[in-house]
Amino acid sequence: MLLSGCSQSPKAPETSAALWEQNRELKTFYGEWYGTPYQFGGNTKEGIDCSAFVQQAFLYAYQRALPRTTLAQFNASQPIRWEERQQGDLLFFKTTKSDYHVGIYLNHQQFMHASTSKGVIISRTDNPYWASKFWQIRRVTM
Structure with a gap:
């Protein structure tokens, strides 16, 4: 199975304190990286892709x-059921036949990720675009 690339994102939702109730470090990390432009293969605040963003977030938080x-990643x-989701779980989206995207679930149907069109943002899982591309939710065993 080949997983590559990151995809576009629709408009980012409003954020709230409840998104961060389980891990304040994620909030700090997001605040430091918010708006960083997307760059395929990037791994810095000059430009970052989806998997590097997830990698950096896990290291920090x-x-x-x-x-x-x-x-x-x-x-x-490990795969989990949607009903078992928790903050920090990884969301995988199949954006094309051969391209995949990854983000980190927060709470309240929202996730943070590096979008190809918007850079580092928070999006909603129930947005029609993301809902149609959703593939799997998985958990990293700590």
Whole structure:
């Protein structure tokens, strides 16, 4: 299975304190990276892609080193049921036949990610675009 790339995102939703109730470090990390432009293969605040953003977030918020690529992050996590979701779970989206996207679930149907069109933002899982592209939710065992 080949997983690559990151996809476009619709308008970002409003955020609230409840999004961060389980991990304040995620809030701090997001605040530091919000608006960073998307760059395929990027891994800095000059430009970052979706899997590098997830990798950096996990290192900052959970002191957990994740692999660098979407495929490796997929393989480093275990599938869970949607009803079992928690803040910090990984959301995988199939954006084209061969491109996949990854983000981090927050709370209240929202997730943070590096969007190809908007850079680092928060989007909603129930947005029609993301709902139609949703593939799997997975958990990294700490």
